[in-house]
Amino acid sequence: MPKSRPSHLFAVCALAGISLVWAGGFPAAKYSLQAGLSVGALLSLRFAIGTAGLGLLMLLLKVPIRRRDAMDGLWLGLVLATLFWLQTDGLRFTTTSKSGFITGLYVIFTPMVALLFGDRLRPSHALGALVAAMGLALLVREPGSAWGGWNRGDSETLLAAVLCGFHIVMTSHFSRRSSGWVLAFMQVAVTGAASLLVTLCLPAPFGFQGAGAALAKGGTWVALVFMGLLATSLAFYVQSTYQARLGATESAIIFSSEPVWTAALAMSGWVPGIREHLSPVQLMGGGLILAATLVAELGPRLLRRLTPAESEEAIG
Numbered sequence: 001m002p003k004s005r006p007s008h009l010f011a012v013c014a015l016a017g018i019s020l021v022w023a024g025g026f027p028a029a030k031y032s033l034q035a036g037l038s039v040g041a042l043l044s045l046r047f048a049i050g051t052a053g054l055g056l057l058m059l060l061l062k063v064p065i066r067r068r069d070a071m072d073g074l075w076l077g078l079v080l081a082t083l084f085w086l087q088t089d090g091l092r093f094t095t096t097s098k099s100g101f102i103t104g105l106y107v108i109f110t111p112m113v114a115l116l117f118g119d120r121l122r123p124s125h126a127l128g129a130l131v132a133a134m135g136l137a138l139l140v141r142e143p144g145s146a147w148g149g150w151n152r153g154d155s156e157t158l159l160a161a162v163l164c165g166f167h168i169v170m171t172s173h174f175s176r177r178s179s180g181w182v183l184a185f186m187q188v189a190v191t192g193a194a195s196l197l198v199t200l201c202l203p204a205p206f207g208f209q210g211a212g213a214a215l216a217k218g219g220t221w222v223a224l225v226f227m228g229l230l231a232t233s234l235a236f237y238v239q240s241t242y243q244a245r246l247g248a249t250e251s252a253i254i255f256s257s258e259p260v261w262t263a264a265l266a267m268s269g270w271v272p273g274i275r276e277h278l279s280p281v282q283l284m285g286g287g288l289i290l291a292a293t294l295v296a297e298l299g300p301r302l303l304r305r306l307t308p309a310e311s312e313e314a315i316g
Contacts, residue, residue, distance in 0.1 A: 011245040015254045018235045023100065023261030025231035027271040028223040029088055030096045034273055035223075036214035038206050039089045040199025042224075047192030049228025054185040054237065063181045072174040073186020076167065081191040083163035085198075086156045093153025097276050100262030101139040102157040104289070107132045109165030110252035117169055117248075125249040128292040132256045135288030138281050139259065165252070171239060172248040180241030187240075188232055219272060257293055260286040 032042050091099050107129050111121055140154075174183055199207050214220050243251050263286060266276040278286075 008245055011242040012254060014238050014242045015246070015251060016257065018238050019255050019258040020261050021230050021235050022255075023258045023265060025227050026091070026096050026100050026262045027265050027274050028227050028231070030091050030099075030274055031271050032214070032220055032223045032227075033088075033091055035217055035220045036210050037220065038199070038202075038208070038211070039085065039092070040195055040202055040206060041208050041211045041214075043084055043088060043195035044192060044199050044208075045224050046227045046232060047188055047195060049224060050188045050232030050236070051185070051192045053229050053233035054181070054188055057233075058181055058185055061181070063179065065182050066179070069178040069182035070186055072178045073183045074190055076170055076174065076183060077187035077190025077194070079163055079167050079170065080187050081194040083160040083167065084191060085195070086163070087160035090153035090156035090160065093151050094157065095276055096266040096274055097259075097263045097278065097282075098140060098154060099157050100259035100266075101136055101285075102154055103161050103164065104132070104136055104256050104259035105158065105161040106164035106168065107136070107252045107256040107292070109162050110168050111249045113165040113169045114172075114248040117173065119169070119172075119248060121249060122247070124295060125247070125253060128253045128295040129249065130292075131295055132253060132289050132292035135285040135292065136256075136259070138285030138288065139263070139278075140285075141281070168243075168252050168255070169248040171243050172246070172251065175240050175244035180237060180244075183240035184233070184237040188236055253293055256289050260289050 029042060033039070037045075087099065087103060090102075094102075111126065111129055115121060171183070201207075204210070246254075263276075263278055263282075265271065266274055267278060269275040
């Protein structure tokens, strides 16, 4: 037991850090699309860089590839490729902040998917998911706009959020039996290869046409390297390795802080050409999401500490 606590805490901190890195991927992707890259070109280049980074590290570390590990990574890659195409294409029609918020709805879908896979749902995680859902509802809503401001990009992002739920649950199951290195490499490589094949078949302006002008800008390469090495190579290795120490629902609630960081980056103006604003109600929703993470993580520990004390009082 004493050894499992630091391991669990480290896993929580690692996934929380990845949430921040992934949050940076939203404005980076938006910047690249505004610079002139198509969705296909962006994903092909991002995952090519990610595949090269992970592949080089695996060669240096001489990581063996077992057939089962590769097959698990293949299934994860097919889900990942689909959700990234939906999410990235959705960014063409919606804002960076809304994309992050709607993607964060996987905190609701993950427990539903986990139940289908036979996982147990803890009360604290269910409560955390409910609080996060309330926060996301406040963040997404735009009073006065048609359909509450909902558009095609939001619909594509919502479908991506559903697939995120499947990806998180599948990762939780596969990471307990397969190498984190192989899972990360395979899913990134599969996504990159699928993106390349689809993009080569697409007509202008959805293929690689016009990519040269976009790549002539230094900022585009900064965004691609960030997405490829940090938000892809590092992030998927950390998720594939450390999520095995957490439940799928618990992981989803930790990841639910991602849209809050996304909104903060979009509002900061640090990314050139991206400066968004949130209303007080939307900011309140962000606070609820952070509260949900605390409920899920600290709730069980507080109950364990309070229960013995209450029992002693009853006996006295």
